[in-house]
Structures are given as structure tokens and as C-alpha cells.
Amino acid sequence: xxxxxxxxxxxxxxxxxxxxxxxxxxxxxxxxxxxxxxxxxxxxxxxxxxxxxxxxxxxxxxxxxxxxxxxxxxxxxxxxxxxxxxxxxxxxxxxxxxxxxxxxxxxxxxxxxxxxxxxxxxxxxxxxxxxxxxxxxxxxxxxxxxxxxxxxxxxxxxxxxxxxxxxxxxxxxxxxxxxxxxxxxxxxxxxxxxxxxxxxxxxxxxxxxxxxxxxxxxxxxxxxxxxxxxxxxxxxxxxxxxxxxxxxxxxxxxxxxxxxxxxxxxxxxxxxxxxxxxxxxxxxxxxxxxxxxxxxxxxxxxxxxxxxxxxxxxxxxxxxxxxxxxxxxxxxxxxxxxxxxxxxxxxxxxxxxxxxx
Numbered sequence: 001x002x003x004x005x006x007x008x009x010x011x012x013x014x015x016x017x018x019x020x021x022x023x024x025x026x027x028x029x030x031x032x033x034x035x036x037x038x039x040x041x042x043x044x045x046x047x048x049x050x051x052x053x054x055x056x057x058x059x060x061x062x063x064x065x066x067x068x069x070x071x072x073x074x075x076x077x078x079x080x081x082x083x084x085x086x087x088x089x090x091x092x093x094x095x096x097x098x099x100x101x102x103x104x105x106x107x108x109x110x111x112x113x114x115x116x117x118x119x120x121x122x123x124x125x126x127x128x129x130x131x132x133x134x135x136x137x138x139x140x141x142x143x144x145x146x147x148x149x150x151x152x153x154x155x156x157x158x159x160x161x162x163x164x165x166x167x168x169x170x171x172x173x174x175x176x177x178x179x180x181x182x183x184x185x186x187x188x189x190x191x192x193x194x195x196x197x198x199x200x201x202x203x204x205x206x207x208x209x210x211x212x213x214x215x216x217x218x219x220x221x222x223x224x225x226x227x228x229x230x231x232x233x234x235x236x237x238x239x240x241x242x243x244x245x246x247x248x249x250x251x252x253x254x255x256x257x258x259x260x261x262x263x264x265x266x267x268x269x270x271x272x273x274x275x276x277x278x279x280x281x282x283x284x285x286x287x288x289x290x291x292x293x294x295x296x297x298x299x300x301x302x303x304x305x306x307x308x309x310x311x312x313x314x315x316x317x318x319x320x321x322x323x324x325x326x327x328x329x330x331x332x333x334x335x336x337x338x339x340x341x342x343x344x345x346x347x348x349x350x351x352x353x354x355x356x357x
Contacts, residue, residue, distance in 0.1 A: 026126040028119070028340045029109055035118035036102035036111035042094040045144040046071035049093060052121070052142060059129065061140070068155045072144040076159070082137035084162040087354050088314060089124040089138060089347060091117040091169035091321070092146030092307060096329050108334040115323020117146075119335040120169035120343070123322055127347035138351050139163065141314070146307050149284075153310035163315040165354045167347065170306050171323035174339055174346055179228050180302040180319060182259030182288035182309070186270060187281040188213055188252065190240070195247040203247030207240050210251040213274040214238075217255070220273050228260045228288075228301050258303060259288040286310075292318050294353060297346075320346065 040048040049065075053075055056063045061077040068074060075093075078085055095113040102111035109119065121142060128138045143152030170177075190210040195203025214235060222231040233255060240251025257266060263285050271280055286305045293299055304325055308317045322339035 026122070026129055028122040028126050028344060029104065029337055031122040031125070032109050032114065032119045032335070032340065033102040033104065033111070035121060036100075036109070036113050039099040040093055040095055040113070041097045041099060042145060042148045043072070045093045046073070049073050049075060049142070049144070052093070056125075056140070059125075066155055066159060068144050068152050072152070074144060074152045074156050075140070075142045076156075076161075077140040077142075079132055079137040081135075085137055085139035086162060086164045086315075087138045087167065087351050088141050088161070088163045088165070089128060089167045089169065089351075090141035090143065090307070090311070090314070091120045091124065092143045092152065093118075093121070094144055094147050096147050100331065100333065104337075107338070108336055109340070110332065110334045112333060114333050115171040115321075115335040116325070116328035116333065117169055117171070117321065119323055119340050120171070120321040123340055123343035124167075124169055124347055126344045127351070130344065130348050131351055136351065136355060136357065141166075143307060150286075150307050150310040153307035157311055157313045161314060166308070166311060166314040166317045167350060168306055168308050168311070168317055168319050169321035170302065170304070170319060171325045171328055171335075172300055172302060172320045173324050174320060174322055174342055175298040175300040176293045177291050177302040177319035178293055178299045179260075179288065179290045180306050180308060181228070181304065182263065183284060183286040183305045184257040184259055184263050184266065184282060185284035186255040186257065187283050188255065188274065188278040189281070190251045190278045192247065192249045192251075194242065194249040197245045197247055200247055204249075205247050206251040207248040209277045210238070210240065210253055213277040214253060216273045216277075217270065220269060222257075223261055223266070225260045229303070231260050231266065232258045234258075259286075261288055263287070289317070292316055294350065297350075318350065320350075 038048040053063050056077045064076045066074045100112035145151035190206040192206035193204040224230040237254040241248035287309050322343035323335040327333050
């Protein structure tokens with residue numbers, strides 16, 4: 001991984017910096033489709049980042065790039081009237097695979113990233129444009145890597161800023177999240193001794209150990225919160241063994257716990273439950289967070305993780321955006337056109353409230 005390196009975009013994209021007339025009311029549906037049609041699965045965000053940089057420059061923003069890795073770069077766009085905004089809208093440019101091009105019908109826009117999170121990018125830019133036309137200046141922070149490891153957010157968190165409020169975009173059906181569950185990834189590894197399956201007493205089955213460890217974890221009582229719901233466990237992958245007629249000498253399972261509290265007690269609980277049956281590695285720990293809400297606005301609990309825990313230096317976080325997480329990452333991913341337009345007004349209204357206007 002290359003070290004982070006910041007540079008002004010203007011010299012690199014000087015040919016795109018000429019003024020261009022844009023409608024004050026951005027066509028969020030059309031722009032969402034343009035973004036969807038640029039493949040940007042995690043690791044391949046370079047093209048969509050360059051496209052967004054060009055469009056933001058054409059709209060008159062000062063755009064700064066921060067390299068995260070190779071051609072993968074975050075974008076931070078600000079108005080020349082306010083280079084150090086107190087309020088910043090943020091979301092991610094990457095998507096999960098596979099790439100699915102855009103389409104639409106009367107009510108919906110379809111395609112990979114429609115709701116997670118390219119429709120959100122379009123809605124946030126449109127809202128910032130509306131705010132700018134009234135003399136209120138908000139920043140835009142678009143990040144790489146959210147779907148894998150929040151690499152872009154981690155790099156951005158080292159970037160100096162004066163942000164007091166970060167409005168992060170994820171598909172919440174335009175409801176303000178009261179909390180976002182964390183994530184604890186766990187790798188269980190069992191070792192044994194190979195033998196002929198006709199003589200199991202001569203071997204030591206790694207698979208038997210792993211199965212027993214998983215049985216104990218599935219029987220374990222997980223914490224619950226009356227406002228957030230339960231901590232949940234998913235056994236996402238199991239692999240091991242050599243052949244049906246061989247006692248297994250190795251086995252592995254990958255688990256994911258959705259956190260509703262700090263992870264330390266759960267870590268201890270897991271280790272105690274499995275004992276010496278398997279080796280336990282905690283490979284990712286994204287903390288649970290409670291979030292700010294606004295009186296009078298509908299709320300929800302985000303059972304998924306976001307970039308917010310990795311952006312602790314970007315002010316007090318809020319979380320909301322158009323689209324449903326229930327269709328994100330599916331082959332039929334979509335966003336309602338009505339929700340896209342409503343999101344523009346919602347982002348606009350919340351920013352005005354944060355400015356006290």
C-alpha cells in the first residue's frame with residue numbers, strides 16, 4: 001500500500017476546469033445512472049473518482065484528492081467561499097461486485113450502486129448545490145473502500161479539517177439512524193492429525209473440533225439492547241478436510257457478529273466458550289455507535305456498519321440516505337426516484353438546521 005499523498009486536482013484536470021453552465025436543479029436520476037454505469041467495485045474506484053472530480057470542478061468547487069492506494073483516491077470538494085466547511089456530506093464511491101449497468105422504469109433506477117451509494121452521491125451533490133445557491137456552503141467527501149475495510153475513511157481521518165458535523169450517506173430509506181451496529185469478524189482454526197477413515201482412533205479430526213466449537217458458539221447467549229435489538233452471529237464460511245476417506249487435519253470457519261455494545265466482553269465470551277478446541281483470531285472490529293437524530297424526523301437502527309467509526313475526526317456524525325439496505329448488494333438493487341428527490345430536500349433541510357438557519 002502506498003502512503004497517503006494529497007494534491008490539488010486542478011493541475012491534473014486543468015482541461016476540465018473551464019466554467020460550464022449547470023441547471024440549479026440537478027437531474028439526480030440522470031446523474032445516478034451516469035455514476036452506476038462507471039464500474040467501481042472495491043479496488044477499481046479510479047474511473048468514478050476522476051469522473052466526479054471533473055464534474056465537481058465544472059460546478060465550480062475546489063477539489064482535493066487524497067491518494068489511498070494506487071489510483072484509488074478520496075475526493076474532498078469545497079466552495080471557494082468556504083474552504084473549511086463546518087458541515088460535510090460524505091459517502092463512498094465503491095460498490096460490491098458484480099458490476100450491473102443502469103436501467104430505469106417509471107418509479108425506480110436499477111443497477112449496482114443504485115442505492116449503495118451512487119444515488120446518494122447524486123442527492124448529496126444536488127443538495128449542496130441548492131445550499132450554495134442560497135449562500136450556505138457545505139463540503140463533500142467521497143471515499144474509497146467502504147465495502148471492504150474503510151481504507152478511504154481511515155486515510156481521510158488523518159486529513160486536517162474544521163468539520164463539526166458529518167452527514168454520512170447510506171441507504172436508510174431517508175430515515176435518520178439512531179445507531180449503527182458494529183462488526184466483529186472472527187476466524188476459527190482447528191488442527192488435527194490425518195489417518196485412514198477406517199481407523200478414526202488413529203487420527204484427530206479437526207472438523208469434529210470445529211463443529212463442536214461452532215455448536216458452543218451457536219448456543220451462547222448474545223447481548224441485546226431494547227433500543228437497538230440483539231447482537232447476531234453469522235457463520236459465513238466453513239472449509240477443511242482432505243477427502244471423505246481421510247480424517248481431517250485442518251478446518252476453518254469465518255464468522256461475523258453484529259455488535260450492539262463494545263466488543264471486549266463478547267471477545268472474552270467467545271474465547272471461553274471454545275476453549276482449546278480451536279484457535280481464535282479477531283480479524284476486524286468496527287465499533288457500535290449511537291448517532292444524533294432530529295426531533296420530528298423518522299428514525300431507524302442501522303443493523304449494518306458504515307465508514308462513521310473510521311471518521312472520528314470529522315465531527316459529530318449523522319446517518320441517512322435514500323434507498324433500502326434490503327436491496328443493496330442484490331442482483332435487483334434499485335433506488336426509488338421519489339426517495340432520491342426527497343433525499344435532496346432532506347439533506348438540504350438538515351444542513352440548514354445544523355447551521356441554525
